[in-house]
Amino acid sequence: MAGIIHFIQISHTLEWEQLRMKVISLNVGGIKQAVEKGFLDxxxxxxxxxxxxxxVRTKSWKLGDAIERPEGWEGYFFDAEQDDFSGTGIYCRKTPKAVMTGLGFELADREGRFMQADFEKVSVASFLMPSGANPAEKKLFLEQFLEFLTKLRRKRREFIICGTWNIAHKTIDLANWQDNQLSIGFRPEERAWMDQVFGPLSFIDAFREVNRDTDQFTFWPNPKLERQRQEGWRLDYQVVGPNLRKNIKDAWIDRSVNFSDHAPIIVEYDL
Incomplete structure (x- = not known):
């Protein structure tokens, strides 16, 4: 039901056996299409x-075991109410202590836009921001999500929020930024919202904490042409609280992956 946060308690738990934790975030643009292009391999x-x-764009009950539980992984999914639309998922090597779906407000929950897996030391979330095709709806989403992030900062556990935030924060995060200052995803009000997340709320852009290179993009509106030219946007992030700043060890984007018009963003943490 939209507007209600759901918890799935996992009875069997496993501790992390290594200090280094590697987390990948990828917008698959439809998981079945990604599977056809080699996602499972x-x-x-x-x-x-x-x-x-x-x-994900597919109801989880339609995935089948090969996609939901591929060898070596346990998959958890949060479906959108609408068919073939939105949705998030998390693949885990180790069984989480619990899985939570939803943010508690309708704009997010009816479209399956947020879920998290709780482990012993940290929670990892998969998140999908609305693109902004409906500016009024995105504005409301930003307001409600900022309230959630404010409450999150008061919690004692650490969070890694992975996903498509659909905003390029700085000029370094967008090719041809001069021509896109009024474009959806780079509007002044959207960038100002990100300033609040990384400013007063003290969240950290994990990628930029350790990787200041230029031409680091995760999304190409016209991937066949713009990937080769490196004319893209960095719309995908891993966002962490300030206590994890010192734990971010490495971060990169794998541009060799072509399952969708997004590329995986990969961050290694020492916990």
Missing amino acids: WLKDQDADVVCVQD
Whole structure:
């Protein structure tokens, strides 16, 4: 039911056996289409601990065991009410202590836009921000999500929020930014909202904390043309609280992956 946060308690729990934790976030643009392009083979080869996926676009009951529980992974999903639309998922190597779905407000929950897996030391969330095709709806979502983030900062546990935030924060995060200052995803009010997240709320852009290179993009509106030219946007993030700043060890984008018009963003943490 939209507007209600749901918890799935996991009876069997496993501790992390290593200090290093590798987390991947990928907007798959429809998981079945991604599978047809080799997503499961790619997933099998990843030495990550958690892989968050967004824009699943399929009801979880339609996935089947091969996609929901591929070898070596346990998958958890939060479906949108509408068919073939939105939705998030989390693949875990180790069984989480609990899985939570929803943010408690309708704009997020009816479209399956947020879920988190709780582990012993940290919670990892998969998140999908509305694109902004409906500016009024996105504005309301930003207001309500900022309230959630404010409450999150008061919690004692640490969070890694992975996903498509659908806003390029700085000029370094967008090619041809001069021509896109009024474009959806780079509007002044959207960037100002990100300033609040990384300013007064003290959240950290994990990627930019350790990687200040230029031309680091995760999304290409016209991937066949713009990937080669490196004319993209960085719309995908891993956002953490200030206590994890010192734990961020490495971050990069894998542009070789072509399952959708997004690329995976990968961050390694030492917990």
